Amino acid sequence: MAALLLLVLLLLPLLLLRLRFWPRLRWVAADLAFVVRALRCKRALQARARAAAAADPEGPEGGCSLAWRLAQLARQRPTHTFLIHGARRFSYVEAERASNRAARRGDERAAGAAAAAPLAPGATVALLLPSSPEFLWLWFGLAKAGLRTAFVPTALRRGPLLHCLRSCGARALVLAPEFLESLEPDLPALRALGLHLWAAGLETRLAGVHDVLAEVAAEADEPVPGYLSAPSSQTDTCLYIFTSGTTGLPKAARISHLKVLQCQGFYQLCGVHQDDVIYLPLPLYHMSGSLLGIVGCLGIGATVVLKSKFSAGQFWEDCQQHRVTVFQYIGELCRYLVNQPPVRGPRRPGRGPGVRERRERRQEGGGCLRGFWGTGAAASPARAGFLHLFPFSLIRCDVTSGEPVRDARGHCVATAPGEPGLLVAPVSPQSPFLGYAGGPELARGKLLRDVFRPGDTFFNTGDLLVCDDQGFLRFHDRTGDTFRWKGENVATTEVAEVFEALDFLQEVNIYGVTVPGHEGRAGMAALVLRPPHALDLGQLYAHVLENLPPYARPRFLRLQESLATTETFKQQKVRMASEGFDPSALSDPLYVLDQTAGAYLPLTPARYSALLAGDLRI
Numbered sequence: 167m168a169a170l171l172l173l174v175l176l177l178l179p180l181l182l183l184r185l186r187f188w189p190r191l192r193w194v195a196a197d198l199a200f201v202v203r204a205l206r207c208k209r210a211l212q213a214r215a216r217a218a219a220a221a222d223p224e225g226p227e228g229g230c231s232l233a234w235r236l237a238q239l240a241r242q243r244p245t246h247t248f249l250i251h252g253a254r255r256f257s258y259v260e261a262e263r264a265s266n267r268a269a270r271r272g273d274e275r276a277a278g279a280a281a282a283a284p285l286a287p288g289a290t291v292a293l294l295l296p297s298s299p300e301f302l303w304l305w306f307g308l309a310k311a312g313l314r315t316a317f318v319p320t321a322l323r324r325g326p327l328l329h330c331l332r333s334c335g336a337r338a339l340v341l342a343p344e345f346l347e348s349l350e351p352d353l354p355a356l357r358a359l360g361l362h363l364w365a366a367g368l369e370t371r372l373a374g375v376h377d378v379l380a381e382v383a384a385e386a387d388e389p390v391p392g393y394l395s396a397p398s399s400q401t402d403t404c405l406y407i408f409t410s411g412t413t414g415l416p417k418a419a420r421i422s423h424l425k426v427l428q429c430q431g432f433y434q435l436c437g438v439h440q441d442d443v444i445y446l447p448l449p450l451y452h453m454s455g456s457l458l459g460i461v462g463c464l465g466i467g468a469t470v471v472l473k474s475k476f477s478a479g480q481f482w483e484d485c486q487q488h489r490v491t492v493f494q495y496i497g498e499l500c501r502y503l504v505n506q507p508p509v510r511g512p513r514r515p516g517r518g519p520g521v522r523e524r525r526e527r528r529q530e531g532g533g534c535l536r537g538f539w540g541t542g543a544a545a546s547p548a549r550a551g552f553l554h555l556f557p558f559s560l561i562r563c564d565v566t567s568g569e570p571v572r573d574a575r576g577h578c579v580a581t582a583p584g585e586p587g588l589l590v591a592p593v594s595p596q597s598p599f600l601g602y603a604g605g606p607e608l609a610r611g612k613l614l615r616d617v618f619r620p621g622d623t624f625f626n627t628g629d630l631l632v633c634d635d636q637g638f639l640r641f642h643d644r645t646g647d648t649f650r651w652k653g654e655n656v657a658t659t660e661v662a663e664v665f666e667a668l669d670f671l672q673e674v675n676i677y678g679v680t681v682p683g684h685e686g687r688a689g690m691a692a693l694v695l696r697p698p699h700a701l702d703l704g705q706l707y708a709h710v711l712e713n714l715p716p717y718a719r720p721r722f723l724r725l726q727e728s729l730a731t732t733e734t735f736k737q738q739k740v741r742m743a744s745e746g747f748d749p750s751a752l753s754d755p756l757y758v759l760d761q762t763a764g765a766y767l768p769l770t771p772a773r774y775s776a777l778l779a780g781d782l783r784i
Contacts, residue, residue, distance in 0.1 A: 193636065200435070207431040214238070215427065221392060226266075228392030230404065231427040233310045235464050236262050237389065243440075243467050250471045250488055251299050258467070261302070263387035268307020270385040271378070273394060285313065285337050285362070287394075290406065292316040292336040294327075294345060297450045297474045300366050300379060302460065304340060305450075307382070309404065312394040316406040316418065317451035323348060326415055328355055334406040334418040334603045338362035340378055400424040401598055407453050409602075410732055417608050420600035421457070429457040430465030438492050440467045445490040447476035447499070452734050454496050476735070478502040498673075498735045505672050505696070559624070560587025560633055561617070565655045566686075568628065568645035570614060578617045583635040586642040586657065590614060590624040599625050630657070647739055649678030649687040654717040656689055658739070661720065664713045665691060668706060670699035673729050676720065677739040679746050682778055689720035692742060694729055701725060703757065703766045710759075722747045723757040723766060749774055758782065 214235070221228035226237040239248070240262035249256040256264070272291075285291070291308050293315055295301045308315050316334040318327070320342075331339065339361050341349060346365070349356075356363060357374065364378035397404070404423045408416040438444070444463055448455035463470045471488045481503055484490065561578040562571040562585075570578045570588060581587030593599045593613065602608040617624045630642040643657045650656070658676040665674040673694040678687025695701060710719050724747070730738040749756050749769050756769035761783050767773065776782040 203435055203437060207434045210434070211427060211431055214430075218392075223393040223396065224391045226389035226392055229395035230309055230397060230423055231430065232306055232461070232464075233392060233395050235430060236265060236306060239464065239467050246440075246467065247469045248463075249299055249302070250469065251474075254299065256299060261306070262389075264299070264303040265306035265310060266387045266389055267382045267385040268303050269310035269390045269394075270307075270388075271382045272308045272311030272313050273390055287312045288314060289337040290314040290316050290334050291338045291340060292318050292331055292334065293451075294318045294320060294322075294339060294341040294349075295366055295450075296320055296342055296344075297446075297448075297455065297472055298366075299472070301450050303382070304366070304378070305405075305456075310390050310395050314403060314405055317408070317456060319408060319410075319416070319451050320345070320449070322416070323352060327352060328359070329415050330408055330418065331356075331359060331361065333416075336361060338364060340364045340366055343367050346372065346375075397423045400427070401600065403600065406603060407451070407456070410734065410736075418603035420603060421453075422598065422600055424598070426457065426461055429461040432458050432462035433466050433468065433492075438462075438466060438468065442466075442468050442491045443489055444468055444470045444492045444494060445473075445481075445485060445488075446470050446494055447473040447481075448494065448496060449734065452496075454494065454734070459494055476502075478506050481506075496735060498731060498737060501673070502735075558589060558591045559617070560585075560631055561590055563588040563630075563645065565630065565643070565645055565648035565657075566650045568611070568626075570617075576616060577619070578614070581633070583633060586630045586632050588645065589627045589629045589631050590617065591627070593623040593625055599623075647677070649689070651678065651686045651688055652717040653686075654715075656718045661689060661691070661714060661718055664710070665693070665706075667713075668702075668709055670696055670702055670705075672696035675729050675737045675739065675742065677743045679722065679743050681721075683780055687743075688722065689718065690722040690724060690743075690747060691720040692724045692726055692729055694726055707759075707764070707766050719759060721759045722769065724752070725755040725757075747774075 215231070218228060218231070218234040221234065227234040236258070239246075239258040244259035245257050247255055248258045248261045272285075291304075291313050293301060293304060295304075305315050316330070316336055318330055318339075322330060337360075339356060341363070343365050353363075353372075363375045365372075365375050366377075367379045368375060368377035401422045401424055403420045404426050405421045406418040407421055408418055410416065433442075433444070444459070446455060446459040446463075448459060450456045450460065460470065471484065471490060473484070476499060478499075485493070559578075560581045562581055563569060564571060565586075568588075570590075573579055578590075591597065599609070599613060601612075612626050614624045614626050616622065628645050630645060630648065631639050632642050633639050641659065643659050647658045648655055649658075656678065658678075661676045662674045665671055665676070671693055675692040677690055677692075679690045681688045693701070706723075724742075730741065732738060745752060747756060747758075747769065749771055757766040758769040758773055758777065759765075760767050760773075773782055
């Protein structure tokens, strides 16, 4: 019997190797550690919520989650540094006092102070401010006073700005003095909306625009009653965050008090601790900056280094100066860091196509930073986890239309390992979808019904991900970014990865453009050269020919000095695609892939005309 048991134990690993789930067992220890963190995080948030519900409604720890969490930290870690912004540093007790002053001013205005017309409790105040301590004090203070905030992207002006303010029902607007000049043409329309106009530090006096910071500074820093901000339901709207508006006007996403509470657990889930220092160069009007970055930092009581604007050249100096241990990033940030000249310093973390390989050639020191996504696999942003604690699914979809593929029963089809799929998450009381301010038609396409069984509801993220056989997830594309050419789907990220292997290219943006007389979209690559290199068309053509199938080879090249990105560091594809490839309309050097000649050739007006006439084979 003992010999048989020994034989089974010896053969068991071989048996597991043949099973599909064996690769995931390699990470079971890490998965279990994550489960422990998740359970501890859940218990901690529940305990905090119960304490707030039982607290004296007249006290500071009986209001909304932002109010009672700040009050807790001011009591538990009063002198610990919460915020570093340039040369300024603020402890948790200083943050509490600054937000209390803002709350008292907000409470007076909500009650109808003589200095201004009244704002009803629950009214919305829009913030058009750069990332700064003042942004945080006003956000926290307005929340404590029971007012909603709307985080307006700082680049918006004219029609899009007015649309955002109307859509969230803003009754007041706080703007930065440095924006006054660019906003001057909008002031009559803003006044016509009946908005209270406040400036966060007024340098030039304008009629009807009050300096809110001067008014706040005159207030006492004592706590305000918790009942002012306590929501009647955790699903009540706490604030508004706007979508990017890349395919239309921005929409005001409703963020509930429950979501703000849940975001307090973000860094704890990632294994970050209260003694860590978090580097946050993301705009606060974006969810990643405000809810995950700031609220997540409050959840663990850590320190955050807030940057008003990301600087790749200053990044490592900042990290060394402030002893940064955690870097939160999105979009192209790591690519910008890799593209900087080599310097001696900490190890440079990388994520996304083309970054890891150059990162390995560029490491020149010991590592001190840890990214919050990885668990060990290279270039993999996250893991699904063996126990699948947070439910989501990857389903097959038509990448050009974004519509899910359904089987004969009308249900969606889950993807296999290694197959790109649309990321969807179930909507539940614990994870509700509140939609957008305005009509329900704004949420059309974001909710999918009858996904796996009749009556279920899933949220459509619009992201295409790939899950490998070990459970590692990597970003593949956006449904709107993937395009179809010659009957095949082309993932822009996969094509970009091939281009970025060329040392003379620094940045690449792949997108599809319409070509008259042809179905689908032909690939176009916007390129930025790496100084001091020149464009080697011969090497590029040979590389593309070897590494990409015919349908995925970009037909057009556009040489640029820099690539346009959004304020959240994502490459702009929609606008680039709309500009097309007409050499008479674009000043950039353009090239076309002539398969007859077997080369990329300059796209002259004559070749452009031949292309439209069908004489140039693409």
